Each structure stands twice: as C-alpha cells, then as structure tokens.
Amino acid sequence: MISKKTKYGLKAMLYLARRNDREPVLISDLSRDERIPKKFLEMILLTLKNNGMLQSRKGKGGGYYLGKAPREISVGNVIRTLEGPLAPVPCVSETAYAKCGECLDEQTCGIRSVMKDVRDAITNVLDKTSLADMLDREERALKQMLGTPDYNI
Amino acid sequence: MISKKTKYGLKAMLYLARRNDREPVLISDLSRDERIPKKFLEMILLTLKNNGMLQSRKGKGGGYYLGKAPREISVGNVIRTLEGPLAPVPCVSETAYAKCGECLDEQTCGIRSVMKDVRDAITNVLDKTSLADMLDREERALKQMLGTPDYNI
DNA sequence: CGGTTAGTCTACTATATCCATAGACTTTAC
DNA sequence: GTAAAGTCTATGGATATAGTAGACTAACCG
Numbered sequence: 001m002i003s004k005k006t007k008y009g010l011k012a013m014l015y016l017a018r019r020n021d022r023e024p025v026l027i028s029d030l031s032r033d034e035r036i037p038k039k040f041l042e043m044i045l046l047t048l049k050n051n052g053m054l055q056s057r058k059g060k061g062g063g064y065y066l067g068k069a070p071r072e073i074s075v076g077n078v079i080r081t082l083e084g085p086l087a088p089v090p091c092v093s094e095t096a097y098a099k100c101g102e103c104l105d106e107q108t109c110g111i112r113s114v115m116k117d118v119r120d121a122i123t124n125v126l127d128k129t130s131l132a133d134m135l136d137r138e139e140r141a142l143k144q145m146l147g148t149p150d151y152n153i
Numbered sequence: 154m155i156s157k158k159t160k161y162g163l164k165a166m167l168y169l170a171r172r173n174d175r176e177p178v179l180i181s182d183l184s185r186d187e188r189i190p191k192k193f194l195e196m197i198l199l200t201l202k203n204n205g206m207l208q209s210r211k212g213k214g215g216g217y218y219l220g221k222a223p224r225e226i227s228v229g230n231v232i233r234t235l236e237g238p239l240a241p242v243p244c245v246s247e248t249a250y251a252k253c254g255e256c257l258d259e260q261t262c263g264i265r266s267v268m269k270d271v272r273d274a275i276t277n278v279l280d281k282t283s284l285a286d287m288l289d290r291e292e293r294a295l296k297q298m299l300g301t302p303d304y305n306i
Numbered sequence: 307c308g309g310t311t312a313g314t315c316t317a318c319t320a321t322a323t324c325c326a327t328a329g330a331c332t333t334t335a336c
Numbered sequence: 337g338t339a340a341a342g343t344c345t346a347t348g349g350a351t352a353t354a355g356t357a358g359a360c361t362a363a364c365c366g
Contacts (some may be wrong), residue, residue: 058333062342107294113294134266157354179313190356192357209312211363212365
C-alpha cells in the first residue's frame with residue numbers, strides 16, 4: 001500500500017500537469033483544491049523539486065510548476081521519489097539494490113525469482129505511464145460517463 | 154517493500170513445502186534452519202494456520218505441515234495473509250476494497266486507473282505462482298548453476 | 307495417571323515510520 | 337523595504353514493525 005504522502009504527491013503532480021504552461025501554482029491553491037494539508041504538501045513538493053520533477057519560483061507571482069513536460073514525467077519516478085524503490089524486496093531493486101541478508105544464495109532463491117517478476121510487472125506499468133497518460137485516462141473516462149463516444153483509439 | 158514477517162512466512166512455507174509428505178516440522182527446526190527468531194516465527198505460523206495455509210499437531214511428534222498441496226497454495230495468498238491486500242491502494246483492492254476518502258469520483262480518477270493496472274500486474278504474478286512453482290524455479294536455477302542442462306521446458 | 311513434548315495465547319517493549327504542525331528564515335517582485 | 341511566497345529545522349502523536357517473556361493447553365508415552 002502506498003502512503004498518503006505518495007498519494008498526495010501524485011495528486012499534486014496531476015494537478016500541476018493539468019495547469020501546465022500557465023502561471024506557477026500556489027501551494028495554498030493546490031492545498032485547498034486537492035484537500036491536502038498545507039504544511040505536509042510543502043514538504044512533498046519540496047522533495048519532488050529536489051528530485052527534479054518540479055521547479056519553483058519564490059516571492060510574488062511565484063509557485064510551483066512541472067520540471068518537465070507531462071509526457072516526460074513517469075508515474076514510476078514520482079512514486080520512487082516519495083515512497084522509495086518499487087521493488088518488493090531490496091535484492092531485486094534496480095534503483096536501490098541491497099543484498100538480502102538472510103538469503104543463502106541469490107542466484108537460486110525462489111522467492112527472489114518471483115519477486116523479480118513482480119518488480120518487472122510493476123515497473124512495466126508505472127515507468128511506461130506518464131502524467132500525460134493519466135490525464136488522458138481521466139478525460140476519456142469523463143467523456144464516456146457523459147455519453148460522448150470517444151473515437152480516439 | 155514487504156515486511157520481514159512476510160519474508161519469514163514465505164521462507165517457512167517454502168521450507169514446509171520442501172518437506173511435504175514427511176513428518177510434521179518443529180518450529181525449533183524451522184527457526185534454526187531458516188534463521189528466523191523462534192518466537193516471531195511462532196506467531197507467523199499461527200497466523201498462517203488460522204488462515205488455512207498450514208495445519209499443526211501438538212505434543213510429541215507434533216509440528217507444522219502444509220494445509221494443502223504445494224501446488225494449491227499461491228504465493229499471493231501467503232502474502233495477503235501476512236502483509237495484507239496486494240493492491241497499492243484500497244480503492245482497487247478485490248479482497249479488501251475501501252472507498253478512497255479524498256477522491257471525488259472513483260470512475261474517472263486517473264490515479265486509480267493506473268493503480269488498477271498495477272494491481273492486475275501484481276496479482277497476475279503472485280496468484281498464478283504456487284509454492285510448487287517456486288520450488289521448481291529453485292531446482293532449475295540450481296541445475297543450471299551446476300552446468301546440468303535442463304530439458305524440461 | 308503423570309510427565310514430557312510441542313503448539314497456543316496474552317501481554318509487553320523498543321524502534322521506526324507515518325502524518326502531520328509550528329515557526330523562523332530566505333528569496334523575489336513591486 | 338515590505339509583502340508574498342517558497343524553504344528549512346524542529347517537534348509530536350499515532351500507528352506499525354520486529355521482536356521477547358511467560359503462562360497455558362493439548363497430545364503422546366510409559
């Protein structure tokens with residue numbers, strides 16, 4: 001299960017993606033609109049900024065905006081930044097490998113082998129999905145709900 | 154990341170699967186061989202028993218043994234028992250669904266849509282892999298390491 | 307029966323992580 | 337130079353993790 005921090009972070013990134021190419025967004029606005037505790041959100045945005053996913057400007061007219069185009073920011077990297085490695089065990093992580101203490105032999109460990117498949121399955125979804133993809137999904141779902149057929153296959 | 158409890162549980166189940174059809178296994182033996190703190194292991198085995206994955210016998214000649222055949226026990230259910238739902242967010246869990254508090258509309262939520270894909274990717278691996286499959290993997294890896302070709306495709 | 311063996315149950319503790327909040331500080335625009 | 341906005345440091349309560357201790361219960365064996 002992902003933490004609230006990560007969920008808030010994803011919502012914030014999505015919000016900023018929606019308002020891309022416009023003015024920097026105030027933390028207060030984001031906090032209000034997405035119902036995220038302001039101080040908590042500050043920390044989250046800062047973390048995302050320090051990891052290159054966001055940029056910011058101080059002072060009047062300042063605020064936060066995406067560090068790259070929505071198409072260039074993967075959901076996987078947002079989650080990695082806030083939650084840590086996607087791998088279910090450290091010994092199969094590509095971004096944060098750590099040797100498995102109790103395991104006798106990594107090469108033959110059955111648990112590791114399965115966990116490797118899980119990691120691949122997870123990253124295959126999350127690293128291939130961008131903020132832009134997420135917005136697309138929302139739009140299509142909305143159109144479908146409104147009864148407007150969507151021919152963009 | 155899965156907890157130590159879950160990892161210990163998986164190792165214990167695998168150990169018991171290896172010794173299936175033989176005598177019940179003592180907690181002490183399992184604890185020693187897999188290097189799992191005994192008291193912690195007791196609790197884990199009990200949980201697995203209470204969820205039908207294991208059976209036990211008390212007194213002399215007693216111990217733990219699998220509740221079903223290794224082929225019938227999925228890694229997914231072992232993890233669910235010890236770690237909780239496999240879904241990354243409660244609103245996409247099939248076994249422990251819970252409404253997403255902050256989400257305005259589940260049907261159109263982009264995060265939920267992606268997380269649903271992640272859940273499917275995870276369960277597709279874990280629910281289709283049994284303890285027997287894990288043992289097979291170990292055996293094949295071992296054979297390969299020993300240079301013995303494995304023609305069982 | 308009675309002792310020994312082995313799982314079961316209840317309770318407790320220490321440490322870490324999660325989810326924040328408070329307040330001082332720094333940078334920027336006007 | 338002052339108001340606006342992000343940045344940084346510190347702290348706190350709640351919950352989860354990773355164990356430990358000890359009494360209790362059931363089963364077998366002679």
